[in-house]
Amino acid sequence: MEILTVDLGERSYPIYFSRGGFEDIGTLMQKHSFKGRVSIITNPVVGGLYAEKVISSLKDTDFFPEVIKIPDGEEYKNLNTVSSIYDSLVGSRMERISPIIALGGGVVGDIAGFAAATYLRGIPFVQVPTTLLSQVDSSVGGKTGVNHPKGKNLIGAFYQPRFVLIDTTVLKTLPHTEIRAGLAEVIKYGIIKDHNLLLFLEANYDDILKLGGGIDYAIKRSCEIKAEVVEQDEREKGLRAVLNFGHTFGHAVETLTDYREFKHGEAVAIGMVMAAALSYELGICNYGVYKRIKDIVEKFGLPVSPPPQITADKLLSAMEIDKKVIDAKLRFVLVKEIGEVVFHEIRREDFPLDLLGMV
Ligand SMILES: NC(=O)c1ccc[n+]([C@@H]2O[C@H](COP(=O)([O-])OP(=O)(O)OC[C@H]3O[C@@H](n4cnc5c(N)ncnc54)[C@H](O)[C@@H]3O)[C@@H](O)[C@H]2O)c1
Incomplete structure (x- = not known):
C-alpha cells in the first residue's frame, strides 16, 4: 500500500x-x-x-x-x-x-x-x-x-x-461519464502544475479511459499536487485558488444550464478551454498552449465549448454573480505555459467578447 x-x-x-x-x-x-x-x-x-x-x-x-x-x-x-x-x-x-x-x-x-x-x-x-x-x-x-x-x-x-x-x-x-468528469480535474492538475503529467495523459489516454494501470499514477500524482497546494494555503487565502483553473467559466456554464446539462467536471472541461482561449487572447500564452489544452480535453471525450444559448453577455453576468468578483473586476486563473498559471483580473468592458467564437 x-x-x-x-x-x-x-x-x-x-x-x-x-x-x-x-x-x-x-x-x-x-x-x-x-x-x-x-x-x-x-x-x-x-x-x-x-x-x-x-x-x-x-x-x-x-x-x-x-x-x-x-x-x-x-x-x-x-x-x-x-x-x-x-x-x-x-x-x-x-x-x-x-x-x-x-x-x-x-x-x-x-x-x-x-x-x-x-x-x-x-x-x-x-x-x-x-x-x-x-x-x-x-x-x-x-x-x-x-x-x-x-x-x-x-x-x-x-x-x-x-x-x-x-x-x-x-x-x-462507476459510470463512464463520472470517470470522464473526474479526468477533467486530473487534466487541470497537469495544466496548473505539472507538464509531465499532461504528457503522461496525452500518451496514455486510451489506457486511462479503460482504467488500466495509468489511472493509478494519474490519481496519485493528482493527490500529490492537491496536497502540495493545500499544504501552502490550507484556507484558500491566495495560492489555493490556482485549483480553480477553469472553474470561473465552468461555474457560469453550470449556472446557466441549471446544473442539468453538464456534470461539474464537464463544465470545468469547457471552462478550462475557455480560460485557455482567454489566456491566448490576452497574450498570456501562445496558440500552441491553447490548442494542446483543447486537444487533451477532446481526447478524453469531454466537451470543449458551451451550448449555443450561452452568449458572452450571459456568461459575464453569471460570472459577476459568482464569488470571484473583487472591486468590480473578474478574477481568473490563466495559463502561461503548461504547468504554470497566473492570476489575472479583468474589467467587464475589457473582456474579449469574441472569445466564444474561438472555442
Ligand atoms: N470538498 C471539496 O474540496 C470538493 C471539491 C470538488 C467537488 N466537491 C463536491 O463534490 C461533489 C461531486 O462529487 P462526485 O463527482 O463524486 O459526485 P457524487 O458524489 O454525486 O457521485 C456521483 C454518482 O456516482 C455514484 N457512485 C459513487 N461511487 C460509485 C462507485 N464506486 N460505483 C458506482 N457508483 C458510484 C454516486 O452514488 C452518485 O450517484 C459536489 O457536491 C461538489 O461540490 C467538493
Whole structure:
C-alpha cells in the first residue's frame, strides 16, 4: 500500500492508495488508534456495492459499525440531510471519540465531513472516496459543507480527515461519464502544475479511459499536487485558488444550464478551454498552449465549448454573480505555459467578447 502524507502540522494525515484496500480498513482504523463504535455514512448506491466489505473488515478488527444512509444526489447536499445525520448520531449516542467514515463520492464526503466537523464540536472522520472526482479532489484538502438554496457550497467548514483511503478498484462500477468528469480535474492538475503529467495523459489516454494501470499514477500524482497546494494555503487565502483553473467559466456554464446539462467536471472541461482561449487572447500564452489544452480535453471525450444559448453577455453576468468578483473586476486563473498559471483580473468592458467564437 502506497502512502502520501498531507503535511499540515498537527492536522497532517496520510492518504493510503491501494487496489482492494477496503479489506484493510479495520486495520487502518486500529493503526490510527480508533476503537469501538464507528458510523459509516453512505448512500444506497455506494452502500449497496461496498458497505458490506467495509463492515466486515471493521467487525473482524473488533469495531462496532453503524451505517447511516443518506439519499443519493447533489439535491440532497443540504442542511436537512445534515440534520438527519445528527439525529442518527444522537440517537445512537455517538461520542466525541467515535469516528465517521465517509463512504462515497464528493457529495457524501462533503456532507459527512461537515457533520463530523460540527457534531459535538468535531469528531474524527475518515474519507473513503469512491468516485474519481472525490479520489483526486474532494477527499483531500478539508473542504466540507453543503449547499444553500441560493448557492452551492455556501455553508461549510475547513475540517481535515484523519486519513484518506483510496481504493482504485471501485472505479470499475462507476459510470463512464463520472470517470470522464473526474479526468477533467486530473487534466487541470497537469495544466496548473505539472507538464509531465499532461504528457503522461496525452500518451496514455486510451489506457486511462479503460482504467488500466495509468489511472493509478494519474490519481496519485493528482493527490500529490492537491496536497502540495493545500499544504501552502490550507484556507484558500491566495495560492489555493490556482485549483480553480477553469472553474470561473465552468461555474457560469453550470449556472446557466441549471446544473442539468453538464456534470461539474464537464463544465470545468469547457471552462478550462475557455480560460485557455482567454489566456491566448490576452497574450498570456501562445496558440500552441491553447490548442494542446483543447486537444487533451477532446481526447478524453469531454466537451470543449458551451451550448449555443450561452452568449458572452450571459456568461459575464453569471460570472459577476459568482464569488470571484473583487472591486468590480473578474478574477481568473490563466495559463502561461503548461504547468504554470497566473492570476489575472479583468474589467467587464475589457473582456474579449469574441472569445466564444474561438472555442
Ligand atoms: N470538498 C471539496 O474540496 C470538493 C471539491 C470538488 C467537488 N466537491 C463536491 O463534490 C461533489 C461531486 O462529487 P462526485 O463527482 O463524486 O459526485 P457524487 O458524489 O454525486 O457521485 C456521483 C454518482 O456516482 C455514484 N457512485 C459513487 N461511487 C460509485 C462507485 N464506486 N460505483 C458506482 N457508483 C458510484 C454516486 O452514488 C452518485 O450517484 C459536489 O457536491 C461538489 O461540490 C467538493
